[in-house]
Amino acid sequence: MVVPQPGPPERVTIYEVGPRDGLQNEKALVPVEVKAEFVRRLLAAGLPVVEATSFVHPKWVPQLADAAELMSTLVADLGDLARNLPVLVPNERGLDRAVALDLRHVAVFASATETFAARNLNRTLETQLDMFAPTVARALEAGMDVRGYVSMCFGDPWEGPVPLQQVVAVGTRLLDLGVGQLSLGDTIGVATPGHVQALVAAFTAAGVPLDRLALHFHDTYGQALANVHAGLAAGVTTYDASAGGLGGCPYARSATGNLATEDLVWFLTGLGIEHGVDLDAVVATSDWMAEQLGRPSPSAVVRALLDGAAE
Structure with missing residues (x-):
């Protein structure tokens, strides 16, 4: 028996992570002025959420030492708009720095596996949560x-497939x-559509509402958009x-680039799903950032649109 699938949602929120997750893996240090302009351009392109940086210790991620x-x-330039950037x-030391700047949205970063918890956080799968508890509690108390x-x-990459219930x-x-x-x-980009639907179903079976979930795909195997569709x-x-x-x-060598914002925007537009993002403005921003980094953008849509414009 074929189970009918619900239609696609009318609107999707794109959570832009380029300034943080995108730049943290660059070999060259990007000047703070370039980072600030990158954020401004992304906001001007209509992206509703732009994650700006990470208050991680510079020893671990020197690319974001200027957070x-x-x-x-x-904040000096954009005021409250900047204070609302995630x-x-x-940990609590990072939270202290965010509180000092009166920022309003923070994120913590956990692992679903024992090995990555040890490599990324120097904790076990269980004790990582003990580390986050006071950070989250204090952030909530501060109204964040x-x-x-x-x-x-x-x-x-070390443990292989991860059991759904562990996640x-x-x-x-x-x-x-x-x-x-x-x-x-999907840190190393190995997800497939069936796996995506199974994991979401496992969370909903555990009583987690769909609006509490977001998905973060990497395109290692070229499956990111197929996984979005799932x-x-x-x-x-x-x-x-x-x-x-x-x-x-x-901390994971097999993790290649994130799903490109432009590819996602093109895909959603083709499905008739609203997103509020100006594709041309994001393409121009990515082209500008590629020039700052000295290499072409890996986004298929950026390459296609820029190559077409050059003809």
């Missing part, structure tokens, strides 16, 4: 909104701590993406 300077620059805070990332939700266990623990939204990450069919309406397809993960 406080960047946010101070943006930032990643790995908290997002939770879970990495390695579909596969881990659900970590994710629901974060939600129990008070996280408002959970972003499920997520849409499952009812998820928030998708992380990175302008120009920038990004990866400094």
Whole structure:
């Protein structure tokens, strides 16, 4: 018997992660002025959420060592608009820096696997949550909104396929701590559409509403848009993406670029799904950033539109 699928949602939220997740993996250090302009351009293109940076220790991610300077620059320029930009805070020290700048949206970053928790956080699968608990509690007390990332939700380069219930266990623990939204990450890009739908179904079976979930895909195997389509069919309406397809993960060598924002916008437009993003403006922004980085954008849509314009 064929089970009828619901139609696609009328509107999707694109959660732009290029300035943080995109730039954290660059070998060259990007000047703070360029980062600030990158954020401004993305906001001007109509992206509703732009994650600006991470208050991680510079020893671990030197590319984002200028986080406080960047946010101070943006707050001075954009005021409340900048204070509403999300930032990643790995622990209470990172939260202190966000609070000092009166920022209103933070995120914490957990792992669905034991090995990655050890490599990325120097914690076990269980004790990582003990580390996040006071950070989330203090953020909520300060009136902040908290997002939770879970990495390695579909596969881990050291452990292989990750059991669905293991991912659900970590994710629901974060939600129990008070996280408002959970972003499920395909960190090394091995997800397939069936796996996406199975994981979303496992979360809904655990009582997690669909509007509390977001999906974060990497395009290692060229499956990111197929996985978005599966997520849409499952009812998820928030998708992380990175302008120009920038990004990866400094702690997982097999993690290639994020799903490109332009590719996602083109795809959603083709389905008649509203997103509020100006494609031409994002393409121009990614082209500009590619010039700053000294290499072409990996986004298929950016390349196609720019090559067409050059003919």
